[in-house]
Amino acid sequence: MSAGCAICGRPMAPEYRPFCSKRCANVDLQRWLGGVYAIPAVEDDESDSAPVTENDEP
Ligand SMILES: [Zn+2]
Structure with missing residues (x-):
């Protein structure tokens, strides 16, 4: 794991670590205060969103 900015991945500044x-x-x-944005948080139930690309039929 390379140490970098937790947001953009650039080298972190000592003053603003991490x-x-x-x-x-x-x-x-803002993520903590205003809630999670730009991040699809909890999606465990995805059953019919997968594209069918496999043919399992014999
Ligand atoms: Zn950054």
């Missing part, structure tokens, strides 16, 4: 900048730190903060 982020590279205040901006990324804010992004992470």
Whole structure:
């Protein structure tokens, strides 16, 4: 695992660890405060969304 900004992956700045900048730190903060955005959180039930590409029939 390479150490980098938890948000964008750039080299992190000591001041803003584990982020590279205040901006990324804010992004992470907003996730906690404002809820998860841009991240499809919990989706365990996906049964009929898979494209049928296999033919299992003999
Ligand atoms: Zn970053």
